[in-house]
Amino acid sequence: MTARKQIALPLIFVAGVHVIALFAGFFAPYNYAQQNRDLPYAPPSPLHLYDVQGVFHWRPSVCRLAARPEKFGVYEEDRNNCFPVRLFIRGPQYTVLGLFQSDWHLFGVSPPARIFLLGSDGYGRDQLSRLLYGSLLSLFAGLLATGLTLNLGALLGTVAGYYGGWCDAVIMRCIELFLALPWLYLLFALRAFLPLHISPSRAFLLLILVIGIVGWARPARLIRGVALSEKERGYVLAAKMFGASHFYLMRRHVLPSTYNVLVTQAALLIPQYILAEMTLSFLGLGVAEPVPTWGNMLSAVQQYDVLTSYWWMWAPGCAVILVCLSYWYLASALQARAEVIGH
Amino acid sequence: MAYAEIITRSRTLAITVAAGLCLFGTAAGPASGLPEDVVTSSGEVGHPGGRLSVALRSEPKTLNPATSVDVSSREVIAQLNADLVHINRQSQLIEPALAKSWKVSPDGLRYTLQLRHGLRFSDGQPFDADDVVFSFKAYLDENVHSPQRDLLVVGSKPITVTKIDPYSVLFELSRPYAAAERLFDSVAILPRHLLEAAYRSGKLSQSWGLETSAQQVAGLGPFRLKEYVAGQRMTLERNPYYWKADRDGRRLPYLDQITFIFVPNADAEVIRFKAGETDMINRVNAEDYSTLERDQGAQSFRLWDLGPSLEFNFLFFNLNSTLPAQSSALARKQATWFRQLKFRQAVSLAIDREAITRIVYRGRGTPLWSPVTPGNNLWVNASVPHPARSVPNAKTLLQSAGFSWKQDGTLVDAAAVPVEFTIISSASNAQRSKMATMIQADLKDLGIQVDVVSMEFHSVLDRIFQTHDYEAAILGLGGGDVDPNSDMNVWASTGNDHVWDLGEARPSTSWEAEIDQLMEKQLSTLKPEDRKQMYDRVQAILAEELPIICLASPNILVGARTELGNFKPATLDPHTLWNSPELFFYHREASGRP
Numbered sequence: 001m002t003a004r005k006q007i008a009l010p011l012i013f014v015a016g017v018h019v020i021a022l023f024a025g026f027f028a029p030y031n032y033a034q035q036n037r038d039l040p041y042a043p044p045s046p047l048h049l050y051d052v053q054g055v056f057h058w059r060p061s062v063c064r065l066a067a068r069p070e071k072f073g074v075y076e077e078d079r080n081n082c083f084p085v086r087l088f089i090r091g092p093q094y095t096v097l098g099l100f101q102s103d104w105h106l107f108g109v110s111p112p113a114r115i116f117l118l119g120s121d122g123y124g125r126d127q128l129s130r131l132l133y134g135s136l137l138s139l140f141a142g143l144l145a146t147g148l149t150l151n152l153g154a155l156l157g158t159v160a161g162y163y164g165g166w167c168d169a170v171i172m173r174c175i176e177l178f179l180a181l182p183w184l185y186l187l188f189a190l191r192a193f194l195p196l197h198i199s200p201s202r203a204f205l206l207l208i209l210v211i212g213i214v215g216w217a218r219p220a221r222l223i224r225g226v227a228l229s230e231k232e233r234g235y236v237l238a239a240k241m242f243g244a245s246h247f248y249l250m251r252r253h254v255l256p257s258t259y260n261v262l263v264t265q266a267a268l269l270i271p272q273y274i275l276a277e278m279t280l281s282f283l284g285l286g287v288a289e290p291v292p293t294w295g296n297m298l299s300a301v302q303q304y305d306v307l308t309s310y311w312w313m314w315a316p317g318c319a320v321i322l323v324c325l326s327y328w329y330l331a332s333a334l335q336a337r338a339e340v341i342g343h
Numbered sequence: 344m345a346y347a348e349i350i351t352r353s354r355t356l357a358i359t360v361a362a363g364l365c366l367f368g369t370a371a372g373p374a375s376g377l378p379e380d381v382v383t384s385s386g387e388v389g390h391p392g393g394r395l396s397v398a399l400r401s402e403p404k405t406l407n408p409a410t411s412v413d414v415s416s417r418e419v420i421a422q423l424n425a426d427l428v429h430i431n432r433q434s435q436l437i438e439p440a441l442a443k444s445w446k447v448s449p450d451g452l453r454y455t456l457q458l459r460h461g462l463r464f465s466d467g468q469p470f471d472a473d474d475v476v477f478s479f480k481a482y483l484d485e486n487v488h489s490p491q492r493d494l495l496v497v498g499s500k501p502i503t504v505t506k507i508d509p510y511s512v513l514f515e516l517s518r519p520y521a522a523a524e525r526l527f528d529s530v531a532i533l534p535r536h537l538l539e540a541a542y543r544s545g546k547l548s549q550s551w552g553l554e555t556s557a558q559q560v561a562g563l564g565p566f567r568l569k570e571y572v573a574g575q576r577m578t579l580e581r582n583p584y585y586w587k588a589d590r591d592g593r594r595l596p597y598l599d600q601i602t603f604i605f606v607p608n609a610d611a612e613v614i615r616f617k618a619g620e621t622d623m624i625n626r627v628n629a630e631d632y633s634t635l636e637r638d639q640g641a642q643s644f645r646l647w648d649l650g651p652s653l654e655f656n657f658l659f660f661n662l663n664s665t666l667p668a669q670s671s672a673l674a675r676k677q678a679t680w681f682r683q684l685k686f687r688q689a690v691s692l693a694i695d696r697e698a699i700t701r702i703v704y705r706g707r708g709t710p711l712w713s714p715v716t717p718g719n720n721l722w723v724n725a726s727v728p729h730p731a732r733s734v735p736n737a738k739t740l741l742q743s744a745g746f747s748w749k750q751d752g753t754l755v756d757a758a759a760v761p762v763e764f765t766i767i768s769s770a771s772n773a774q775r776s777k778m779a780t781m782i783q784a785d786l787k788d789l790g791i792q793v794d795v796v797s798m799e800f801h802s803v804l805d806r807i808f809q810t811h812d813y814e815a816a817i818l819g820l821g822g823g824d825v826d827p828n829s830d831m832n833v834w835a836s837t838g839n840d841h842v843w844d845l846g847e848a849r850p851s852t853s854w855e856a857e858i859d860q861l862m863e864k865q866l867s868t869l870k871p872e873d874r875k876q877m878y879d880r881v882q883a884i885l886a887e888e889l890p891i892i893c894l895a896s897p898n899i900l901v902g903a904r905t906e907l908g909n910f911k912p913a914t915l916d917p918h919t920l921w922n923s924p925e926l927f928f929y930h931r932e933a934s935g936r937p
Contacts, residue, residue, distance in 0.1 A: 035784050037698040072633055072705035123702060123780065284770055289780050289795055303773065304610040305630035309637075 007337065010330040017323060018143075021135040025094030028129035029108040029115055033290040034092070036114060036124030039065060041073040041310050044119045052079045059084045062115050073309070083113035119312035121300060125290075131315050134292035139323070141208055141293075142274035146266055148212030149273075153219030154255065154262060160220070161227025162250055171220070178217040187285055200291040207286050211276050219265050223258050230257045260338035267331035271324035278320060294320055377594060380443055380459035382587045384595060386909045389927030391593070394600040395907075396621045397920065398612040402605045403577065406560055406568065407551035408531035409481055409489040417529075418917055419603060422579055423465075424531030425563035425586075427456060427475065428524045432913035432921035435721060435825050437524045441470070441532055441563060441586075442512075451519035451869050458510045463584040464534045465567035466558070472506040477535040477542070479504040487548050491530055497523075498867075519867045521874055522826050534561045565596040565924040577603045587924050597927035601920075616902060617642070623903040623910070625919050628774065629705040632900045647912050649899040651709040651718035654821025656775060657891040658694075658766065658782060660687065662843040663811045664851055670812070677764055677814055680756060685744035687889040692730060692737040693789050694782055700895045703777045707900060711893035713882045714833075718896065718914050719825045722875065724882040734788050741789065754790035763792035764814040767806060770797035775817045778894055782817075807842060817894075818842065825915070827865060827878045834858050834881060843890045854888045906930050 020027055036042075047060035063082040065075040089108040095101050109115045118127040160171040187210065198206070230236060236253045244252075274294075280286040281295025282302075289296065294316040301307050301314060403416040408424055411417050429440040439445075442456040462470040482491045483501045495502050500517035507513050516523065537559060541550040551560055557568045563586070566579035579601045587595040604621060606612045613631045616624040617638065627635065627646075635646055660681035666674060680686050696710035709717055713727040730736075745757040754762040766782065768775045776797045783793040806813040820840070823829040832838035836850040836859050850856040858881050865877040885891070901912045901919050909925040912918050 033784065033787075035781070037695070037702055037781075040702050072629075072701075122777065123784075284797055288797075289776075290783065303630055304613060305634045308634060 006333040007330065010326040010333065013326045014323070014330060017135065018139055020132065021139050023096060024129075024132040024136045025096055025102070026104065027106050028094075028126070028132040029091060029105055030126040030129045031092045031094070032125065032130045032133040032292050034125060034129075036120065038067055039075070039114065039116075039120055039124040040122050042075055042114075042116050042120040042124065043310075044312055045114070045116045046077070047085065048079075048082060051082065057084070059086075061085060062109055062113055064113050081113075083109045085109055085115060118315050119310065121297075121313065122306070127297075127312055127315055130292040130297055131294075131319060134294045134297055134316060135319065137204060137287060137291070138274055138277055138294040138320070141204065141211070141277040142270045142272075145208045145211040145215070145273045145276075146269045148208065149215040149269060150219055150262055150266060152212070152216035153265075154223055154258060156216065157220035157223030158227045158250055158254055158258070161224035162231050162246070162254055164228075168224070172224075175217040175221055178214070183214050184283075187280065198288075200287050203287045207277060207280060211273050211280075215269065215273065215276075219262075219269070222261055222265065226258045226261055227254050230254045260334075260341070264331055264334050264338065267327055267334055271327040274320060274323065278316075377588050377592065378459065378461035378463070378586050380461060380586070382439075382459075384587050384589050384925050386589070386911075386922065386925040388589050388591050388593075389597045389908045389925070389929075391597045391599070391927070393598050393928040394602060395598050395623070395923075395926060395928075396602045396604055397623055397625075398606045398615055398621045399577075399603045400606060400608065400612060402574070403553065403603075405552055406555065407548070408533065409487050409491070410548050412490050415603075418920065419577060419579070420531060421529070421564070421917060422566045422601060422920065422923060423560070423562040423564040423568065424533075426527055426530050427458075427532065428527035430525060430528040430824065430915065432915040432917075433911055435915060437528070440527075441475075442527075445524070447523075451523075452516050454514040454516075454523060455507070456512050456514065458512065459586060460510060462563065462586050464536075464561040464563060465582040465584055466534070466537075466561035467584060468534060468536050468561070470532070470534075470563060471509040472512050473509070474532055474535045475512045476504050476506050477539060478531070478533040481533060481538070481542055481547055482530065484542075484547075486545060487542075489548075494526055495530075497526075502526075519869060520828075521866055521868055522828060522871075525824060525826055525828070528824070532563055537561055566601055569600070575605060577605075579603075585924065589925075596924035598923070601923065616644070619643075619904075622907060623901065623919050625901055625917070627900040627902060629703075629707045629897065629900065632707065633705060635902060643905050644902050645905050646900065646902040648707055649901065649912055649914060649918070651716045651896050652821060652899045652914060653716055653718050653823065653825065653896075654819055655711055655714045655716055655893055655896050656778065656817065656819040657711075657714070657893045658690075658778075658815060658817050659843045659891040660764075660815045661811060661813050662890065663845060664847065665811065667810055667812045673760075674814070676756070676758075676760055680762060681815075683744050684888060685740045686746075687892065689737040689740040689744075689789065690786065690791075691889055691892045692733055692740065693785050694892065694894065695732045695785055696895055697732070699778055699781055702781065703774050704895060704897050707898040709896045709898070711896050713886045714820075714830075714891065714893055715878075715882055716896040718899075721825055722827060722878055724879040726879070727882055727886045732785075737789055748790050752790045753792070761792065762790070763794070765794040765796055766815045766817060767796050767798060767803050767813050768817040769800040769803050771800055772819075774897070775819065779817050808845065811845070816842075823916070827862070827874070827881070831862060831866070834862050834885075852888075854884050855890075858884055904928075 042065055045062045047062060049060055050056055061082040061084045063077045063079055066078055068074045068076060085107055086109065087107050089105055090103045091105040091108050093101055093103045116126050116128065118131060121127055121130065156171050160168045231254060236249060239249060239253060277286060277293065278295035278298060281293045282299045286295055287293050297316040306313050399415045399418065401413070401415045403419045404413050405411050405416050406420060406423065408420050411420055426440050427442040428437055428445070431438045441459060441462065443459045445454055445456045447454055458472060458475065464470055479495070479502070481487055482489045483495055497516050497520045498518040503515045505513045538547060538550060541547050553571055557570065560568045565582055565585050567582045569580040570578040581596055581599050585595055589595060604615065606615060609628060609631060612624060613627070613635065615621045617635065632646065639646060661678070662681055666678060700706065700708040700710050712729050713724065715723045717723055741754065746754055746762065749755055756762060766779045768779045770776065776795070779795040783795050786793050803816065807816055820833065833840045835841065836847045836855045841847070844851060850859055861877045861881050865874040868874050868877070899912070899914060899918055903910045903919065906929045908927045908929050909922060911922055913921055
């Protein structure tokens, strides 16, 4: 495989996942908070191509589930009561990116049947819809926090490397301090001080802020290294001789040379931050119910019974593994490309 | 008996005689004869031997009955000690224990208890009235800080305890107290010969910590301490001097040992039980019950669903008259909503209790409209109405209280302020967090925006009991006795657990005043039928005025090995080990377990 292809594959996958996340409302058949209280822990709906008479239909159908009253979480399919799956169907209202409203969905079935392609959770909420809505928060938390971290890191790293001296010393000690702080415990303490009532969007912003600010130290150290070696290069010294300003030198010569480091760091940091968001939400420090994120969805699996009985509840875990792997694959491909260019 | 009079006359002589008796006891062997006043158990006759393992979710903190407050310590202490009068966990009625009989004076103020003759502590020392007097002196001493003290202070004056003769004790109350015999339950009788020195030097509350050697701890319970391994287990062995026997005249208990294994959480408890490392399991939650149920056929255990427990879970609003000083305008606004009866009624009507029991307890629970659960069959008021969920009725109520709806369905009050509040619940209790999430969805149908915040249990308690900085909360209360007296602290407006409005100098509403009156009156009424009538009225008022909105009660779910005989789980705490002297193994030999 060529280097270009090596980058293209994971890049397309990652981009695709993010686009789906942006339009979660369209791809999800239901609202994430809609509870179907007669269908807790319903298994993924089987799609039938043959009806009861054994006649083949091109359009798959799902059948209604009947709960067995004496047994919790055990259902029987009513094969006489099936509904075809429809594409581009009108359903519950949703807002795309907070801009426009719509009620068109990629697929769905007409009520009273329900389509749970990834099963339902303990309240009878569609796991797929929650996974999609959750990806919006989880993936973009990673993306935005990485943006914040890299900006902070690039700025402080470049300044430290370029100026050196006491400026370098101060920033470096700060970095060491940030790396040494016990963050998780500080976050718990911080949550105790915050007001009880935080809207989900504010909790989300806070989450990004916290993750982004905690993480800037490592990339800053890397970029300082690059800046240190870069400022001694012949063409930088030459430009300096011609009277270029510090700002010009940093902007034109030092910063661009950190580009490869930054891109590779981004591909490494994003999955790390997605996991950080999951950790915080898993521990109850993130976005609260009923708004889903992969972290708070996964926290249901803490229960022994859920872990062993309902395998579809692992879906957010599988999703995050896939996304992280493709990011890391992308990172190593980027690294390889940077080395080729460097030679 | 001759030596009894000596004790009253001279202490030194008493000790010598007691020591002599002890020597005699060991020489003849403890099994030489049953005590004069032995109690014969009615259970199935079993065979001796065997070791029973039980999991404890946390390590006990102490072995001292006078200072223990946590569940684990109490569970162990209940096996090591005995009380004068006992509440039978199965029948929920009182039965004689260390006291074989008692007389009540006609005015209900004087109780004369006759003690059993010939009983011995687990170290072989004899038991008599001095131990009883000493024990109550210790419990009532303010310097000991015993949790039992509050119970034994009736009508703001402590009970006085006087020895009449070595086998009879007089208890005097300052005013009549209904079901006073129930007070004696779980008040362990302490061995004077081991603890008096510590009590005199003011160190009773520090004695009998976990590091105490087994020889220094003795009681009248079926078992005695054998070994404690920090962080792992506590082993109790059979008390050879126990005062109960089976129908064949064999001294109980049958079991040689009980081992309490410390486990970190409920999941670990289930896994240990499934693996056969423990023989019984207590307080299983519905999720784990269904996991166990799946494997029941293949394994050698049986599960019991005992029906509704005494635990009631409820939602309540902050009705405190003193809000925190820095509370916002919204908080003051919220307080005026919460104070409206129609608002509380509408919230109650909108909650789908059936769905809560179905989803949270997986059907192994009971929806509740009153704090007294059907598990308390002696006291429950069956005529409290059970209105079904009705969003239209709830909306009508809100409308008549001056609320209205915006275009998008948001509920607003008369000043057009959107109605929203936060429910706090304990993060470690998944079931209550689930209830909160369901109520959030239910109240959305009324246009109310509810936020759910799960926090550490101590922070929840701190907000409710100390700072009063919350809007609504979900809590559960339970355990204890079936008698209404044990709920005095919740319903009386001055009570420590009067959760919705704490620290009232006098009742802030007329219905709270009526409850106070009824609870006070039933306390000194001796006729059970009259008390029942008054408590029925209390339940009716609570269901009508809704200071707490009752949600659901979980069933008591327990399990035990099939080879365990005489296993009779009960609604009252402790559900499984209450008849530990009678428990035995059918097929297992004494050394069956490594």
